[in-house]
Structure formats: C-alpha cells, structure tokens
Amino acid sequence: MIVENNACRAPRVYLETYGCQMNIADSQMVTAILQQAGYATTSDANEADIILLNTCAIREHAEDRVLGRLSDLARLKDARPRRKLGLLGCMAQHNRASLLKKAPWLDVVAGPDSYRRLPELLAGVAGDPTVDVRLDRAETYSDISPAYDSGVRAYVTVMRGCDKFCAFCVVPYVRGRERSVPLPAILREVERLAERGTKEIVLLGQTVNAYRYNQVGFGQLLRMVAAVDGITRIRFTSPHPSDMTADVIEAMAQEPKVQPYLHLPVQSGSDRILAAMGRGYTTEAYLRLVERLRSAIPNLALSTDIIVGFHGEEESDFAATLDLMRRVGYDSAFMFKYSVREHTRAFKLGDTVSNEEKSRRLAEVIALQESLSLERNRALIGREFPVLVEGPARRGGGMMVGKTPQFKTALFPASPSINIGDTVNVRIASATAHSLLSTVP
Numbered sequence: 001m002i003v004e005n006n007a008c009r010a011p012r013v014y015l016e017t018y019g020c021q022m023n024i025a026d027s028q029m030v031t032a033i034l035q036q037a038g039y040a041t042t043s044d045a046n047e048a049d050i051i052l053l054n055t056c057a058i059r060e061h062a063e064d065r066v067l068g069r070l071s072d073l074a075r076l077k078d079a080r081p082r083r084k085l086g087l088l089g090c091m092a093q094h095n096r097a098s099l100l101k102k103a104p105w106l107d108v109v110a111g112p113d114s115y116r117r118l119p120e121l122l123a124g125v126a127g128d129p130t131v132d133v134r135l136d137r138a139e140t141y142s143d144i145s146p147a148y149d150s151g152v153r154a155y156v157t158v159m160r161g162c163d164k165f166c167a168f169c170v171v172p173y174v175r176g177r178e179r180s181v182p183l184p185a186i187l188r189e190v191e192r193l194a195e196r197g198t199k200e201i202v203l204l205g206q207t208v209n210a211y212r213y214n215q216v217g218f219g220q221l222l223r224m225v226a227a228v229d230g231i232t233r234i235r236f237t238s239p240h241p242s243d244m245t246a247d248v249i250e251a252m253a254q255e256p257k258v259q260p261y262l263h264l265p266v267q268s269g270s271d272r273i274l275a276a277m278g279r280g281y282t283t284e285a286y287l288r289l290v291e292r293l294r295s296a297i298p299n300l301a302l303s304t305d306i307i308v309g310f311h312g313e314e315e316s317d318f319a320a321t322l323d324l325m326r327r328v329g330y331d332s333a334f335m336f337k338y339s340v341r342e343h344t345r346a347f348k349l350g351d352t353v354s355n356e357e358k359s360r361r362l363a364e365v366i367a368l369q370e371s372l373s374l375e376r377n378r379a380l381i382g383r384e385f386p387v388l389v390e391g392p393a394r395r396g397g398g399m400m401v402g403k404t405p406q407f408k409t410a411l412f413p414a415s416p417s418i419n420i421g422d423t424v425n426v427r428i429a430s431a432t433a434h435s436l437l438s439t440v441p
Contacts, residue, residue: 010040014048019056022175022239023089025155027054028146030088030115035147037119041172042248045076050084052108055091055171057341063181065092067102074105084108084122085325088115093133093174094343100129112160112175113139124237135176137161142185145192152199152390152421158186158221159205164240167278167346168268168310171206175230178206183213186430187224198402199388199421201225202235211250212323219247226257232423233388234258235407238265238305241289242280253296260297261407264290265305269324270317273310278345283324290328299330301406306365309338309358311349318361325368331376331406333369337362361395377408377431384441385410405434412438 017027030052031041042048051073056062070087077083086108087099093111100106108121111133121130141161148154161176190201203225205211211218219238225234234257238314239248241264252258257340268274271282281289294300306321326331337358340351353361387402387410394401400414402424412426418440426438 010038011049012042012047013046013050013052013205014042015052015054016045016069017054018062019054019090021155021202022157022206023054023056025146025157025204026089026112026115028148028155029141029144029157030118031147032144033115033118037141039119041147045073048072048083050086052075052086052088052347055087055089057090057094063095063303066091068144070103070106073227074103076359086110086122088112088118090170090174093135094170094341100131109133116141116144122284137177137179140179140181140185142181145189147410148193148196148198152388154193154198154200155202155203155204156186156189156193157181157204159208159211162172162206163210164207164280165278167276168267168307168341168344170344173343175206178210180211180213183216183221184223184225187228190225190228190231194228197230197421199423200233200235202232202237205236206238207240207243208236209243209245217245217247218243219245219249219251222251222258223255226251226255230420232257233405235261237263239263240280241286242291244289248295249296252293259407260300260406261303261405262293262300263303263305264293266324266328267305267307268310268313268317269321270313271320273313273317274377276312276346277307277310283320287327293302295330299406301408302328303332303334303407304328304330306333306335307338308335308361308365309351309353311338311346311352313353322364322368325365325372329372329376330369331408333365333374335362335365335369373433374431377433377436380408380428380429380436384425386423387412387426387438389418389420389424390422409435410438411435412440415440 015027017023034390045051055066077085084107087106089111092109106129109131113136114132124130158181162171163176163178165172211221269283385404387404389402393411395400398414399411401411404410410426418424428436428441429439430437
C-alpha cells in the first residue's frame, strides 16, 4: 500500500471565482500571493487542501448561488475535516456579520483588501474561523504581479474602489474608496504581459476613467499603455458617463490600439429614476455624450447596464428606458432586476415593484435588446474586420473564434495557417444577436 506523505508536499489550493472581471483579476492576484507563500494550485476541489471562493455581492441571486455552492463544498470538508474552506471578496465584506451563521463550516473570511494577509490567515486557522475584512484606503497591490491565465487577453487593474455611492450599489462599501494604482506599476505590468506574448490588455476599475495618478489622467494612461511595444489592442471597463472627458474620447479616437468598443452603463432612461439612483447625469446629457462618442469614433460599438424595477419606478419610467434603448441602439446590454442590497443608500426604501412586475419588465427589455443586437449585427454582413484569434470555438465543428475591434464574437473556419494570437481578416457572412459567422477571404 502506498501512503501519501502530505508533510512533504505543498498544500494545494482550489479557487472558484464569481462575478465580474475585477474578481477574475483579484483571483489571479490571490493565486500569485499564495504561490509566493509556497502553496500549489489545483483545478480539482476533491484533491485540494484549501478551497476558496472569490465572490460577488452586487446582486442577491449571486450570493444565493455562493451559499448553495458552499453547502456543497462543506461535504468535502466533512470527508476530510482538516481541509480548510474560505470565502473571499465582496460577499465576505458585505455579509461579515451574518455569514458565519449561514455558513458555520467556514474557516477563513477575507475581504478585498485582506488578500496580502491570506497566507497568515490560513496558517492561523485552528478551530475558530479567522475573519479579516478591514478596508485599507492605501492598498492597491501594485507590487504583486498576478498569476495570469494563458490566452491572448489579460486584465490589468488600474483602480480599486468607488466614490460614486449610487443608491443601489454596494461597491463603495465592500471595495472601499477610489485608489489609483501607481502609473509605473501599471506600465511595468503591461510590459511584462507584452513580453509573455499577451496581445490585448483590458484596464479595469469600478470607475476606470476616473483614474488619476499625480497629474496623469485616464486619457494619458491610455496613450502610455498604447506606447508599449507588443500590445496590439487595448480596452477598458467599466467607465462612468460622468468621467468620460474630452481627453479620454480623443485617446480612443486617435490611438489605433484603443479599440472602438465602450461599455457605458446607463441603468435607466428616466431622469426621475436616475436622480433617485444618484447617477449624476440626465438622459439628455447621456445622449449628448453618445453623440460626441459616435462623432469622434464612427465605428464605435456600445454596450450598457440596465436595471428594471428600482424603487419608485413606474410604467412611464420603464417606457422611458425602452425609448432610450431604441434611441441609442446598443450593440449589447447586461440587464437585471433591481435587488435590494443591505448597506446601500436605497436599502431603507425597500421595494415598490413586485417581483412579477420586475420579471415582466426584464423580459421586455431583453426582447428589445435581442432585436437591436440582431439588427446591428446583420448590418455588418458583407463587411470585413480584423479578428484577434482566441482559439477553437466551444462547439467545435472545425471553427475558430475571436473578437472584432468592436468586441463582437466572430466564428470562422479553422486553418493550419491560423494560430491563437494571430489577427486575421474575416468577412461577415451571416449574423445572430450574439455572434458573427464569417469567412476568411
């Protein structure tokens, strides 16, 4: 019989990620921190000594999913009691008071500003759970190079936190106030990525275009990143409409590496609801911004975020949202039912729209966006675009997949001469609301 000597090998960590690109980037940083401390990683939870979930708290549904998953993983802990189970990220920060009651099997709970201390927290587990959810207005992790996944695209965090305090949003409470990563650290990281063959950089921040380091604003940052040799494409997410200044628009229009795609959250088409949300702009100002953007960048693709059923939203407010969607003609959208979140400014207001009505409105918004996306994609049939090749299509069939400059998914026939990371010109032959079926001329 062969007996594994666990004392002679590095403890293995399994990490699951929920939520946005910021969480993906944070998980890559957490992996780097643990690897530097002597931990190994595994893709199999069953063989892990430590199981970590990096979580999102933006919507209630996301938290419910995580609690359900924790319950499943608790069975693995029951099978091997010395196995450690931890919860990281926004949900840990948001629910720190009640989390251990809902998930008493947790060993470690750590917020977004506590990742540097994870090796210490994990080593200190000996019975009672270890909790560290302190926010740190100075923490940017600028000295840590994340453990990036292989692929043509990499996420580089340039800002942490948010100062906007929109009424519906928990981000300022779970990620803290805005802090910009020092410019030298960003450029150093982009140069490292270029050296390892990364083609596309996505700059990340909760309000990414509010970036400021000394006298350098976000427009200047885009130009500096574009000057790094080897990087061919630059994107960023998520900007706030109020911070979309002239220098940012000029950088997008003038720098060929900055791609003609913008995610521009609107949330509602009703001025009354926008004011209640604390968004800081009107629909008229938003539409003027869209006009300026499309005038400066004629081939621009736009996506957005839309929330239906916010406190006080009446049928006329909802109709205004549908009208704004038609006027803008978004290429795509992320669409949600309003979820009351504890600790937000709107929490005490409660709900005024029933879940059934929210579901009806959401279905109508989705149907409208599907038609808009299909219309805009079909308008591209016959045109040619350079596509950054990402790899084989998920459904196979001898097809490959990549992104156009407008961040649209293009499928095209595989060829021995086409490799991951190449940029190939394709011609659009047909379209759905979500993808472009293409040929290689």
